[in-house]
Amino acid sequence: MLTPLLLIPLIGAIAIGFWPGLTGKQARTGALVVSALPLLWTIGLFTQFDLSFGGFQFHEFLPWLPALGLNYELSLDGLSLLMVALNSLITWIAIWSSAPDIERPRLFYSLLLLVSAGVAGAFVAQNLMLFFLLYEIELVPLYLLIAIWGGEKKAYSATKFLLYTALSGALMLAGFLGTVWLTGAKDFTYYSVMGHELPMVWQVVLLGLLLVAFGIKIPLVPFHTWLPDTYVSASTPVAMMLGGVLAKLGTYGLFRFGLGLFPDAWAELSPYLAVWAAISVLYGAITAIAQKDIKRMVAYSSIGHMGYVLLGGAAMTDLALTGAVSQMVSHGIILAILFHLVGVIESKVGTRELDVLNGLMNPVRGLPMVSALLVLGGMASAGIPGLVGFVTEFLVFQGSYATYPVQTLLGVIGTGLTAVYFVILLNRTCFGKLDNAIAYFPKVTFSEKLPAYVLAGLILFLGIQPNWLVKWGEPTASGMLAAIPIVSDEVVADEVIEALPVDVMPDEVISLPIATLPTRP
Numbered sequence: 001m002l003t004p005l006l007l008i009p010l011i012g013a014i015a016i017g018f019w020p021g022l023t024g025k026q027a028r029t030g031a032l033v034v035s036a037l038p039l040l041w042t043i044g045l046f047t048q049f050d051l052s053f054g055g056f057q058f059h060e061f062l063p064w065l066p067a068l069g070l071n072y073e074l075s076l077d078g079l080s081l082l083m084v085a086l087n088s089l090i091t092w093i094a095i096w097s098s099a100p101d102i103e104r105p106r107l108f109y110s111l112l113l114l115v116s117a118g119v120a121g122a123f124v125a126q127n128l129m130l131f132f133l134l135y136e137i138e139l140v141p142l143y144l145l146i147a148i149w150g151g152e153k154k155a156y157s158a159t160k161f162l163l164y165t166a167l168s169g170a171l172m173l174a175g176f177l178g179t180v181w182l183t184g185a186k187d188f189t190y191y192s193v194m195g196h197e198l199p200m201v202w203q204v205v206l207l208g209l210l211l212v213a214f215g216i217k218i219p220l221v222p223f224h225t226w227l228p229d230t231y232v233s234a235s236t237p238v239a240m241m242l243g244g245v246l247a248k249l250g251t252y253g254l255f256r257f258g259l260g261l262f263p264d265a266w267a268e269l270s271p272y273l274a275v276w277a278a279i280s281v282l283y284g285a286i287t288a289i290a291q292k293d294i295k296r297m298v299a300y301s302s303i304g305h306m307g308y309v310l311l312g313g314a315a316m317t318d319l320a321l322t323g324a325v326s327q328m329v330s331h332g333i334i335l336a337i338l339f340h341l342v343g344v345i346e347s348k349v350g351t352r353e354l355d356v357l358n359g360l361m362n363p364v365r366g367l368p369m370v371s372a373l374l375v376l377g378g379m380a381s382a383g384i385p386g387l388v389g390f391v392t393e394f395l396v397f398q399g400s401y402a403t404y405p406v407q408t409l410l411g412v413i414g415t416g417l418t419a420v421y422f423v424i425l426l427n428r429t430c431f432g433k434l435d436n437a438i439a440y441f442p443k444v445t446f447s448e449k450l451p452a453y454v455l456a457g458l459i460l461f462l463g464i465q466p467n468w469l470v471k472w473g474e475p476t477a478s479g480m481l482a483a484i485p486i487v488s489d490e491v492v493a494d495e496v497i498e499a500l501p502v503d504v505m506p507d508e509v510i511s512l513p514i515a516t517l518p519t520r521p
Contacts, residue, residue: 001045001058002074002124005084008037009091009117017110024105031095031109038120039088042081046472049081054475056080056126069180069187073126078476079325082469083123083252086332090244091116093451094237097340099347108149111141112237119245123252128176128188131257135249136169142238142246150233157226157233164226168216172253175209179261182206194261203265210258211273217250218306220280231299236343239295243302243339244332251309251328255321255480259313263483266316271404273314278410280307285417294345294352294425298338301381301421304414305331308396311411315400318478323395325473330380330392330462337377337455344370344448345429348441354425359434360441370444371430373452378422380459383415387463395470 012034016027050057056075064072076084095112102108118137125131139162147158180188183196198206216223231239259266266273284304291297305327312324345360346352348367361371380387383394393415401408462469 001048002060002076004041005038005088005120005124006117008041009034009113009120013110013113013117016106016113019106022106024102025100027105027109028095028098028100031113032092034113035088035092035095035116038116039085039092042085042088045076045081046085049078049472051078051471051475054078054479059126066187068129069185069189070129071127071187071189072130073189074121074124075126076124077479078472078474079252079255080123082325082329082472083248084120086248086329087116087119087123087245090240090332090336093336093340093454094240094244096447097240097343097451098235098237102149104148108145111145112241114138114141115145115241115246119249122249126190128180128190128193128257130188131253132169132173132176135172135253138246139165139169142242145238146230146234149235149238151235152233153229154233157229160226161230164216164219164223168213168250171209171213171216175206175213175257178202178209179206190256190260198262200264200268203262204268207258207262207265207269210253210262211269214250214253214258217253218247218310219250219303220276220306220310221283221303224280224303227303228296228299231302231339232293232296236339239299239339239343240336243299244336247302247306248328248332251306251313251324254310255313255325259480260483263480267484270314270316274311274400274404274407277307277309277311277314278407278414280304280310281411281414282417285414285421289417289421289424291421292354294354294357294429295339295342297354297421297425298335298342301418302331302335304418305335305381307414308393308411311400311404311407312396314407315396315403316481316484317399317403318474318481320396320399320403321477321481322470322474323392323397323399325477326466326469327392327396329469330388333455333458333462334377334380334389337373337452337459338381340451340455341370341374341377344444344452345374348444354428357429358432359430361430362434365440366434367441367444369449370452373449373456374430375426376456376459378426380463382419382422385463386460388459388466388469389463391463391466391470 016022016030056077059075062072064070095109115138118134121134122131125134143158143162146161147154150157179193182198182202183193185192185196219227231242234242281304284300284307288297288300291300309324309327312320312327342352349357351357360366361368380389383390397408397412
């Protein structure tokens with residue numbers, strides 16, 4: 001059931017890349033057909049997925065290199081299912097958004113499909129080394145996609161992306177190898193490693209390696225410096241893949257391997273993770289306000305919104321973690337529509353500078369429908385009620401406030417700042433008087449607007465019917481949090497009684513309100 005998610009785009013990439021005499025139009029059509037098949041397959045997985053069971057489903061196992069503890073083992077839960085669906089959707093949207101006359105189309109579409117295959121495999125891999133291999137497979141194709149089809153400073157941005165991502169992979173590999181070695185697990189299977197306990201000091205060290213590794217991939221402050229250059233230099237389809245899908249490998253890794261393998265250490269470090277999340281939210285929002293390039297502004301906004309995901313995980317409540325999982329999907333959809341619309345504006349107007357753009361809402365000479373969709377995307381990113389961005393952020397804030405009220409309030413402030421920079425963007429870009437010296441802009445075809453229509457429909461539908469998104473990740477969130485040790489009220493009461501002087505009657509203590517007894521959050 002899961003192997004086709006990897007195999008279809010892989011075979012498609014090979015066929016498109018090596019089929020003799022294939023034209024650019026034929027390569028694009030073939031890539032669209034190939035990318036649509038995993039999307040349809042994922043819809044089938046939704047229909048077969050059992051929501052009453054919170055564990056992994058559709059298990060596949062094939063011995064590969066058992067002497068090294070490396071086996072081909074796949075399965076998925078609600079978190080994996082949502083990420084696979086997001087990857088399939090954004091891949092199809094990215095291919096559709098590519099320019100029909102793109103240079104070296106066969107290589108371009110083959111590389112995009114290779115990236116999609118690697119990402120899909122990583123989301124369903126149940127062997128730590130298999131996850132690492134698939135995590136790294138997308139590195140070279142993305143480097144080539146940025147270096148060949150990128151814009152200004154593409155060589156510099158591609159190299160910077162390569163170095164940062166390679167460091168992320170090295171730290172993750174060290175964490176995985178250390179985990180297996182210290183636990184004495186017989187192989188790299190996820191459940192095999194999960195079944196062993198480690199001293200707290202080693203848990204903190206190993207979790208620290210994974211936090212930095214996946215913090216680079218997301219990215220979070222201060223490991224974010226590769227993001228603005230890479231996102232801005234990348235072409236529109238590649239930027240959509242980077243922000244909409246690749247960043248989710250980082251948050252997925254944090255929850256699956258950080259929280260999943262080291263719940264004790266995660267609980268101990270959660271106050272620091274909440275502070276880290278608040279810093280990332282505020283930094284991303286404040287920095288976005290200062291940008292003059294609308295694509296760079298959208299890129300910096302991604303840092304802040306991924307901070308909400310970390311905040312939800314740090315809070316360690318069902319509601320907050322469910323919101324964090326849903327926020328991963330919401331962010332991917334919103335970022336994809338924003339990057340697509342920015343790409344359309346740049347292709348029609350010839351610039352992304354806020355100081356130059358003005359009056360695009362003009363119904364005669366401007367880009368009225370693109371502007372309207374941009375307003376919708378900005379409102380969704382700012383968390384306006386009725387749109388999917390509001391639902392996911394509200395779940396995170398509602399679930400995290402009781403545990404970390406200060407950090408949650410800072411996150412709410414970050415939402416307000418998000419509204420500020422999107423108001424700046426929309427006010428300068430869409431509204432105002434169009435300069436009479438500027439000629440009529442080329443019309444935007446239906447084909448160019450179709451990806452935005454699809455994504456806008458999802459933003460509206462999931463905002464009105466959020467349960468269609470939330471219900472898939474809720475069982476997984478509950479299962480992850482069940483592994484975190486929580487001291488019960490009865491245990492705390494017993495410990496208090498044992499510590500009392502002998503002349504104090506236990507009945508006097510037990511009669512105290514339970515709220516007066518110390519408990520862990």
